[in-house]
Amino acid sequence: MQPDERNTIDRGLTTAAPLVTLRNVSKLFGGVHALDDVSFELRRGDVVGLVGDNGAGKSTLVKILSGVFGPSSGEILIEGERETLTPPARAQRHGIETVYQDLALVSSFTVAENFFVGRERSWGRGPKLFQIMNRRSMTSTAASALESLNISIPHLKNRPVERMSGGQRQMAAIARGAFWGERLLLLDEPTAALGVRESREVLELVSQLSQRGLTMLMVTHNLEHLWSVCNRVIVMRRGRKVADLMSSETTMDEVVAYITGAKGPETLSSE
Numbered sequence: 001m002q003p004d005e006r007n008t009i010d011r012g013l014t015t016a017a018p019l020v021t022l023r024n025v026s027k028l029f030g031g032v033h034a035l036d037d038v039s040f041e042l043r044r045g046d047v048v049g050l051v052g053d054n055g056a057g058k059s060t061l062v063k064i065l066s067g068v069f070g071p072s073s074g075e076i077l078i079e080g081e082r083e084t085l086t087p088p089a090r091a092q093r094h095g096i097e098t099v100y101q102d103l104a105l106v107s108s109f110t111v112a113e114n115f116f117v118g119r120e121r122s123w124g125r126g127p128k129l130f131q132i133m134n135r136r137s138m139t140s141t142a143a144s145a146l147e148s149l150n151i152s153i154p155h156l157k158n159r160p161v162e163r164m165s166g167g168q169r170q171m172a173a174i175a176r177g178a179f180w181g182e183r184l185l186l187l188d189e190p191t192a193a194l195g196v197r198e199s200r201e202v203l204e205l206v207s208q209l210s211q212r213g214l215t216m217l218m219v220t221h222n223l224e225h226l227w228s229v230c231n232r233v234i235v236m237r238r239g240r241k242v243a244d245l246m247s248s249e250t251t252m253d254e255v256v257a258y259i260t261g262a263k264g265p266e267t268l269s270s271e
């Protein structure tokens, strides 16, 4: 950030700055407006459900916040300061973690090892990671993080995650995200690959994390899931934010109307 930008921002701050601010963020892929002038703020402790039809821009938004893509235009502020989040390691250094629907853990590693994958910079470099790290301290750190969340995963020290259930893996991925993500945990369809019982366990974990004050943004297709954990809902349609509502002040029917375009900015229906 340039000093003059910082002055501008500081002058604008009258109250505690939101955790994350998106200001007029657009993302173009070739001619496709994956995100079109999206603005919103995430305040500490918000648990926001992000919904919208296929192709609405939800994953692109998550990837902008997780540092996979930079915006084509617009800006991102972290606690009032303009920041670049790319590449993902940089977003992580800002305390932003992401859990994807496809259970992105390394299959051949144990849960304990997975807790530290991608953290090579904090611990040394590359393939030497597990030689450098004290194996016992790694395992006990992962174990106590899981324990503090009341997650019990048998054999976390010696069973590769490929031999665990999808639900257990997703819980481990979320626990890892909560462990490293001091500011924001992004969840892109965390229950999409799971059955009913496993989804319920994952949602219980999300709501437990929310009670601890963790700020989360969760993409979901399932409005029941959204309502069970989120205090706020943002609806995307064709790259644009068409609604931003407190869940207590809206209904699933109204959210569906925004998703389908039955309700929302007039310009969208004429496109």
Ligand SMILES: Nc1ncnc2c1ncn2[C@@H]1O[C@H](COP(=O)(O)OP(=O)(O)O)[C@@H](O)[C@H]1O
Binding pocket: 029, 032, 033, 034, 052, 053, 054, 055, 056, 057, 058, 059, 060, 061
């Ligand atoms: N890496 C990419 N390259 C080109 N187009 C992309 C890329 N990622 C997303 N898109 C396009 O951007 C739009 C929004 O996609 P996405 O954010 O994945 O939507 P959602 O997650 O809501 O289904 C879609 O039209 C999609 O085809």
Ligand SMILES: [Mg+2]
Binding pocket: 058, 059, 060
């Ligand atoms: Mg998506």
